[in-house]
Amino acid sequence: MIASEDRLRGLLVRGLAGDAAAYHVFLKELSAHLRAFLRRRLGGLPDEVEDLVQETLLAVHNQRHTYDAGQPLTAWLHAIARYKLVDLLRRRARGDVWNDPLDDTIEFLAAADSDATDARRDVAKLLDTLPDRQRLPIIHMKLTGMSVAETARLTGMSESAVKVNVHRGMKTLAAKMRSEP
């Protein structure tokens, strides 16, 4: 558990410094922890687990600037995962599923579950509903793997506009996930 905390923290800190490979490993391992955490708590809504894993991953990504390197990573991740879980249960108006009085921050990284089921909601389809100025930079940079400069040339945007629009697109995507039934 402590080993997971130190290991994931190291990966995230490198990711925040711009190391995309370390960040990729961080998100990959995090998704297994999230899946175990959410599957235990969404007993009444098993179909929602993978959707919520994805929504929480996107939330962690969009809010990664709020992580303070002096802070325990477990507490930060747990607060975000719990927030997204409660938000979903409130949307479903199913207060009864949320029944876990012994919920403890410490256990967050104790379990991992790499057995992904299919998500019901297709993020790729949601991505298609984004406005072009956000969608195209995301597709070029994040799916095709182009650099900022290449994306800027292809779309006719400035490099800073490309970055801003990728950032805004990710926020729009998170908002669309939230408002989806």
Place this chain on the structure above:
Amino acid sequence: MKTDDLVSMLSAGTDAVDAKAPARRYIVAVGGGALVATVLMSLWLDVRPTLARDAMLPMFWVKEVFCVALVASGLFAVTRLARPGAALAWVQPLAAAPILAMWLLAVAVLAAADPGDRTDLIRGVSWTECPYNIVVLSVPVFAAILWAMKGLAPTRLRLAGAAAGFAAGAIGALVYTLHCPELDAPFLAIWYVSGILIPAVFGACVGPRLLRW
């Protein structure tokens, strides 16, 4: 899209994250909000002409320190509550400490005063306007702090809204000291504290709706 594909998408082409961006956002919000409140105060209420003379009195500085301490504890609460999972143990004691200290001072002043003077010590000359004026001055600061918090990720929305209201009320009160003639502890203990707690309660009510993400 499979979760592994989403992970690849999120991590592709990520840049370094600017760790100082949240601090800059707070400085812009608090500085801008306080500036608007000060301009509003000087146009609407006027800076008190006797301000320079009052600044010679120790009680004037007790009042200033009281307000600055409330601003500091309010902003501490705001920054803590805008980060997921940040430790909150000190938030409430620090916010309560200046208020309790002022209440103790007020009780001591009232106990030592002539019984006939006590009502005047509590009401001053402006008790009917004081909380209202502080609340009005806190409005631009409240909006600015909510904007700053929305750029981060509060997860305890009611508490976060209350902290935003408390900090905005404290900054409103600090600005209001440039106009307000009152220097008695019982007055500050009741009417200043009310002016700060009203926005805090309002913030707790609207926080869950306005700070959702």
